[in-house]
Amino acid sequence: IAGITQAPTSQILAAGRRMTLRCTQDMRHNAMYWYRQDLGLGLRLIHYSNTAGTTGKGEVPDGYSVSRANTDDFPLTLASAVPSQTSVYFCASSEGHEPGGYTFGSGTRLTVV
Amino acid sequence: GQNIDQPTEMTATEGAIVQINCTYQTSGFNGLFWYQQHAGEAPTFLSYNVLDGLEEKGRFSSFLSRSKGYSYLLLKELQMKDSASYLCACRDSNYQLIWGAGTKLIIKP
Numbered sequence: 001i002a003g004i005t006q007a008p009t010s011q012i013l014a015a016g017r018r019m020t021l022r023c024t025q026d027m028r029h030n031a032m033y034w035y036r037q038d039l040g041l042g043l044r045l046i047h048y049s050n051t052a053g054t055t056g057k058g059e060v061p062d063g064y065s066v067s068r069a070n071t072d073d074f075p076l077t078l079a080s081a082v083p084s085q086t087s088v089y090f091c092a093s094s095e096g097h098e099p100g101g102y103t104f105g106s107g108t109r110l111t112v113v
Numbered sequence: 114g115q116n117i118d119q120p121t122e123m124t125a126t127e128g129a130i131v132q133i134n135c136t137y138q139t140s141g142f143n144g145l146f147w148y149q150q151h152a153g154e155a156p157t158f159l160s161y162n163v164l165d166g167l168e169e170k171g172r173f174s175s176f177l178s179r180s181k182g183y184s185y186l187l188l189k190e191l192q193m194k195d196s197a198s199y200l201c202a203c204r205d206s207n208y209q210l211i212w213g214a215g216t217k218l219i220i221k222p
Contacts, residue, residue, distance in 0.1 A: 042117065042200070042212035043156075058209075090155060101146045101202075102210070104155035 003027065004105035006091050012111045013081050021076040021108050023091035031094045032074040033102065034058075034066060036087040043090065049074055081112045115139045117213035119201050124219045125191055133186045133199050133216045141206020147175050147186045148200040150215065156200055160186070188218075196220045 007022045025032065030051045035043040045058030049068040063085060065077045074093075078085055088109050092102040116138045125131040137145065144163040148156040162168055162177035162184060174187040186199055198215040205211055 040121075040214060042214045043202075043210075044212075045209065048209075101148070101158045101161060102156075104157070106155050 003103055004091055004093060006089075006105035006108050008108060009106070010109040010111075012113060013078075015082055015112055016080050019078045019081055019110070021078075021089055021091075021110070023074045023076065023105060024072050025074075025091075025093045025103075026072065027093060027095070027103065028071055029093035029095045029103070030071070031096065032068065033092045033094075034064070034074070034076045035090045035092065036060065036085075037090060037107075038087050046076065046089075081110075083112045086110060086112045115203075115205060115211045117201055117203055117211055119199075119213040119216045121214070122217045122219065124221060125188075127191055127193060127220055127222050129191050130187065130189050131191060131218065133188075133201075133218065135184045135186070135201035135213060137182050137184070137201070137203040137211070137213075139203045139205045139211055142179060143204040143206065143208055145175075145177055145184050146202045146204070146210065147173075147184075148202065150198045150200055152197070159199075191220050193220050193222070 004025045033048045034046040044060050047066040049055045052071045088107050090107045091105040094102045119135045147159040150156040160175035167176045172189045177184045198217045200215045201213040202210045
């Protein structure tokens with residue numbers, strides 16, 4: 001692994017089902033983030049974690065939950081998927097406030113039908 | 114509220130120069146970022162400005178004016194591979210990134 005790995009790459013999910021998107025990084029970055037990206041909109045922050053054991057809500061947290069049991073993993077769970085959660089989901093990480101910004105995973109394309 | 118504005122789409126010719134503008138209004142300011150995103154791929158970091166002025170990195174340069182809430186990304190000697198979306202993002206007082214919707218740059222031969 002080099003950087004951030006997200007799984008699955010894509011998924012079609014029935015409405016009402018539960019789904020966990022996985023995110024793992026090997027850079028030992030303290031901060032991790034989940035974004036969704038929709039056509040015509042900027043990246044929107046769902047949840048974030050500044051360090052292992054802590055999480056916070058972003059701009060659009062409703063319907064999503066996260067956990068940060070260790071430094072490397074930051075899973076995103078949709079408890080009961082709805083069609084409006086159809087989106088591309090990106091996980092990202094950063095080491096504090098360094099100028100290099102964020103490193104992104106390759107994304108998960110989720111379709112809720 | 115917090116807001117990042119950038120043009121939706123721009124078209125330029127291979128070999129030419131293009132400037133992509135970004136204006137921002139945020140609660141506090143802790144730096145401005147530009148990212149490149151090819152279709153279907155993840156954003157990748159291009160540049161970071163925290164002080165006023167021009168930062169040059171090869172064919173790409175980024176400019177910041179904090180007093181005007183303004184930045185631009187300048188791409189020189191355009192190549193077909195530069196066809197992508199360019200995302201402007203501003204880091205606010207809480208060190209969270211606020212993202213623009215992106216500018217889709219189309220390069221024509």
